[in-house]
Amino acid sequence: xxxxxxxxxxxxxxxxxxxxxxxxxxxxxxxxxxxxxxxxxxxxxxxxxxxxxxxxxxxxxxxxxxxxxxxxxxxxxxxxxxxxxxxxxxxxxxxxxxxxxxxxxxxxxxxxxxxxxxxxxxxxxxxxxxxxxxxxxxxxxxxxxxxxxxxxxxxxxxxxxxxxxxxxxxxxxxxxxxxxxxxxxxxxxxxxxxxxxxxxxxxxxxxxxxxxxxxxxxxxxxxxxxxxxxxxxxxxxxxxxxxxxxxxxxxxxxxxxxxxxxxxxxxxxxxxxxxxxxxxxxxxxxxxxxxxxxxxxxxxxxxxxxxxxxxxxxxxxxxxxxxxxxxxxxxxxxxxxxxxxxxxxxxxxxxxxxxxxxxxxxxxxxxxxxxxxxxxxxxxxxxxxxxxxxxxxxxxxxxxxxxxxxxxxxxxxxxxxxxxxxxxxxxxxxxxxxxxxxxxxxxxxxxxxxxxxxxxxxxxxxxxxxxxxxxxxxxxxxxxxxxxxxxxxxxxxxxxxxxxxxxxxxxxxxxxxxxxxxxxxxxxxxxxxxxxxxxxxxxxxxxxxxxxxxxx
Numbered sequence: 001x002x003x004x005x006x007x008x009x010x011x012x013x014x015x016x017x018x019x020x021x022x023x024x025x026x027x028x029x030x031x032x033x034x035x036x037x038x039x040x041x042x043x044x045x046x047x048x049x050x051x052x053x054x055x056x057x058x059x060x061x062x063x064x065x066x067x068x069x070x071x072x073x074x075x076x077x078x079x080x081x082x083x084x085x086x087x088x089x090x091x092x093x094x095x096x097x098x099x100x101x102x103x104x105x106x107x108x109x110x111x112x113x114x115x116x117x118x119x120x121x122x123x124x125x126x127x128x129x130x131x132x133x134x135x136x137x138x139x140x141x142x143x144x145x146x147x148x149x150x151x152x153x154x155x156x157x158x159x160x161x162x163x164x165x166x167x168x169x170x171x172x173x174x175x176x177x178x179x180x181x182x183x184x185x186x187x188x189x190x191x192x193x194x195x196x197x198x199x200x201x202x203x204x205x206x207x208x209x210x211x212x213x214x215x216x217x218x219x220x221x222x223x224x225x226x227x228x229x230x231x232x233x234x235x236x237x238x239x240x241x242x243x244x245x246x247x248x249x250x251x252x253x254x255x256x257x258x259x260x261x262x263x264x265x266x267x268x269x270x271x272x273x274x275x276x277x278x279x280x281x282x283x284x285x286x287x288x289x290x291x292x293x294x295x296x297x298x299x300x301x302x303x304x305x306x307x308x309x310x311x312x313x314x315x316x317x318x319x320x321x322x323x324x325x326x327x328x329x330x331x332x333x334x335x336x337x338x339x340x341x342x343x344x345x346x347x348x349x350x351x352x353x354x355x356x357x358x359x360x361x362x363x364x365x366x367x368x369x370x371x372x373x374x375x376x377x378x379x380x381x382x383x384x385x386x387x388x389x390x391x392x393x394x395x396x397x398x399x400x401x402x403x404x405x406x407x408x409x410x411x412x413x414x415x416x417x418x419x420x421x422x423x424x425x426x427x428x429x430x431x432x433x434x435x436x437x438x439x440x441x442x443x444x445x446x447x448x449x450x451x452x453x454x455x456x457x458x459x460x461x462x463x464x465x466x467x468x469x470x471x472x473x474x475x476x477x478x479x480x481x482x483x484x485x486x487x488x489x490x491x492x493x494x495x496x497x498x499x500x501x502x503x504x505x506x507x508x509x510x511x512x513x514x515x516x517x518x519x520x521x522x523x524x525x526x527x528x529x530x531x532x533x534x535x536x537x538x539x540x541x542x543x544x545x546x547x548x549x550x551x552x
Contacts, residue, residue, distance in 0.1 A: 027399035032066040039462045041067035051382035051411035073404040080413040087453030095455040096388040104258035108264040109204050113312035114385055126311040132288050139462040141528055142208035143358045149175045151471045151527040152250045156537050158524050161513045165326050172321040173197050180314040181271040182285030189532040193271055200267040201319040272544035274309040320464040322507035323380030325471050330506045331374055332481040333494055335426045342476045355523050356473035369428035371468045376446040377426050380413035381503055409450055418470035419444045478520040
């Protein structure tokens with residue numbers, strides 16, 4: 001009997017339903033706020049102090065929250081266990097960075113280590129930086145340099161305690177510039193490379209926030225489609241957004257990007273030109289940049305790698321230490337009982353008339369605990385940097401699609417009451433176990449998350465840790481941590497408040513730090529005799545035509 005048209009239709013319909021039954025059901029995305037038509041959850045994307053808003057999602061939606069912005073998925077992780085599982089254990093597919101049209105391509109930060117997407121280039125940068133500061137043993141060769149620079153820091157603070165945060169910026173950047181480019185800063189007054197580093201880090205902190213600029217929030221910027229053709233078309237549209245005329249309404253981001261890019265160019269090219277100039281005249285100091293240039297193959301590609309990895313060391317290392325050290329001083333001003341315990345430990349462990357050194361670290365467990373608690377109390381990168389998934393993944397029964405942006409709420413991890421008792425309080429004892437402190441076991445090691453995860457962990461973590469220790473030990477040995485006074489003689493109590501951005505630090509505060517005694521004052525002043533400032537390098541720097549060298 002011949003098949004009729006009805007038979008064919010019924011057969012096709014049956015085949016369709018059989019196929020549907022055989023298909024695996026598509027997994028649901030993690031929960032999140034209800035999206036609006038077209039714009040999705042654009043209004044739910046937090047900028048500024050994003051860590052505070054995103055922490056509220058945990059109670060409402062659970063440890064993983066999904067925001068859909070146009071065609072882009074943003075996942076917020078409020079559980080440390082989830083961050084470790086995805087970024088450490090599944091790092092092969094969660095180590096990419098998002099495409100940042102504004103901060104990366106328009107402002108010029110796409111080649112810095114923190115935002116670099118190219119796998120091989122990223123590996124090469126990390127390999128070279130790891131050689132210099134990637135282990136405790138490698139970092140130890142800079143111990144004497146750190147001790148000198150941080151003694152100079154307490155000297156600056158003694159002279160002008162009201163400018164404490166500025167002094168921290170100067171000293172931390174001075175240290176990293178010596179390591180990265182062999183450059184000695186201006187000892188008195190401002191220095192051009194210190195100033196440009198501060199300016200550049202402030203700008204990238206704004207520019208690297210996902211969704212902070214509309215050009216990065218448009219659906220085409222991270223558009224993912226089921227077809228390569230459609231995805232290519234939409235990606236090309238995204239590339240043209242940055243070329244809209246400056247006079248068009250809403251194109252103000254272009255003027256901002258141009259200004260930011262000028263900063264990035266100077267930050268990368270100027271110190272690099274300084275090292276090449278010094279090498280040409282045979283007077284370059286030991287540095288990361290000089291070491292690599294001495295084995296250079298002379299190709300533009302190699303020099304590109306050197307200058308960008310050196311600038312990553314310079315900016316990343318400086319800001320990591322600056323924010324953390326400023327947080328330490330804020331914590332000591334607000335917690336006098338901690339200062340008292342720390343000074344008792346130092347006075348007992350170091351009985352001779354000298355300042356603490358790295359050799360004393362094993363005798364100062366409470367100082368080490370203060371350093372750990374400083375990093376936990378408020379991370380200088382409270383939302384970390386965004387990771388991107390490179391393929392579809394199933395986690396906790398949820399689908400995490402390819403191209404999703406995943407943000408770890410590091411501030412939330414550090415404030416988790418399941419891990420830290422009374423997390424809002426500054427309690428160094430939480431990191432010391434044993435009978436001395438009531439037999440309580442130490443709480444979660446903050447280094448599991450404060451420096452990032454997996455293949456994207458900060459390569460300068462050991463340098464930052466060592467710098468914080470020596471600052472804490474020396475300053476606690478010599479200073480009374482006092483409040484500044486207003487004109488009426490009243491205490492000016494600092495606020496526990498941090499500036500917004502991807503990288504953060506305490507809002508401006510004043511201190512009245514003063515030497516504990518005449519002996520402490522003499523120890524502070526002794527650095528001028530033992531390590532007098534030699535001629536600094538800004539004069540040489542000003543004579544170099546770095547702009548023309550950068551275009552050659």
